[in-house]
Amino acid sequence: MRLPCNYNTAQLKRTLQKGIEELERLWDLKQRSPEERFRKDGLGKWIAIFERKAKRSRTTVESIISSVAITGPVAYVLNIGSSPQELERQLIKRGIGPASAEELSLSQPATRIREMLELYDWYNSRGQPRGPGFLVQALRKPDTIAFPPGFESSIKRQQRQQAKEAQKQAQQRASTKRERRAIQKQNSRQRGFMALWEAMSPSDQDAFETEALEAAAPMKKHLYLQSSSKGGKAFKVYRRMILLDQFEHVHGLALPSTLSAANR
Numbered sequence: 001m002r003l004p005c006n007y008n009t010a011q012l013k014r015t016l017q018k019g020i021e022e023l024e025r026l027w028d029l030k031q032r033s034p035e036e037r038f039r040k041d042g043l044g045k046w047i048a049i050f051e052r053k054a055k056r057s058r059t060t061v062e063s064i065i066s067s068v069a070i071t072g073p074v075a076y077v078l079n080i081g082s083s084p085q086e087l088e089r090q091l092i093k094r095g096i097g098p099a100s101a102e103e104l105s106l107s108q109p110a111t112r113i114r115e116m117l118e119l120y121d122w123y124n125s126r127g128q129p130r131g132p133g134f135l136v137q138a139l140r141k142p143d144t145i146a147f148p149p150g151f152e153s154s155i156k157r158q159q160r161q162q163a164k165e166a167q168k169q170a171q172q173r174a175s176t177k178r179e180r181r182a183i184q185k186q187n188s189r190q191r192g193f194m195a196l197w198e199a200m201s202p203s204d205q206d207a208f209e210t211e212a213l214e215a216a217a218p219m220k221k222h223l224y225l226q227s228s229s230k231g232g233k234a235f236k237v238y239r240r241m242i243l244l245d246q247f248e249h250v251h252g253l254a255l256p257s258t259l260s261a262a263n264r
Contacts, residue, residue: 016048028052028093087113094120095132108139115153116142122151193247209239212246220245 017034024031030051039047084105091101094117105113116138123130138145147153152160200208213221224242227235 020048023050025089027098028089084110087117090117091135094135096136100136104136104139111155112142113139115155116145118153119145119147119151123148189244189248192251193244196247196251197243208246209243212242215246215249216242217245 020037023029027050032049032051037049039049041047087110088098088101088105091104091113092098096104116135119138120130120135123134197205197208213224216224220238220242224235224238227238
């Protein structure tokens, strides 16, 4: 960058500051004030001081990677965003040069970058170190990378959980639909029976109930007779079951319309 020759030292420092801030971000440099950054080294001569941040210990790195307790393979989640700038920064932190990191962050899908970052960290957290070259290869030629047993990326896990949830919701909708049809059928059955029952004389009702009891299944018949002496709610339930079975057996659900036509 060519600067005007009439700039004084203070102006030069201010002009360079924006570029220095960008370098601090891309290269993970220690932040310094202008007074600390520039050191005079003789008449008209200044030195700019840049220093990388200390490498994080394994304990610090593992605090970035959250272990997720699930049944089955162990998974790791990177607590990072998906913007190209953030992904570029994560690639640089793992040893990829700034130019390559920028190109990869802009040319590769964010989901692929996140997945390969997780795989890279998964290997290194298990004492199976992989270098920056592995990460570049994994991003440029993902088909050459085989995921090891025990590894499941947060993206794949999320997709699996979403598929499971979608299946569960579909099953619930199907179950609700079946229950609704069953209720509708039961209501239709009861309406048809009541239309028939109320159209009968008391003697016809007694005859119908006698026939229903004779035709009833042994268990229902036993429960009817057992509860008839006590009466109450139980007897009403078993009596209705037997009457409805007989109605459906003899007349079916089409009878109410027939009765209605006959009454007209």
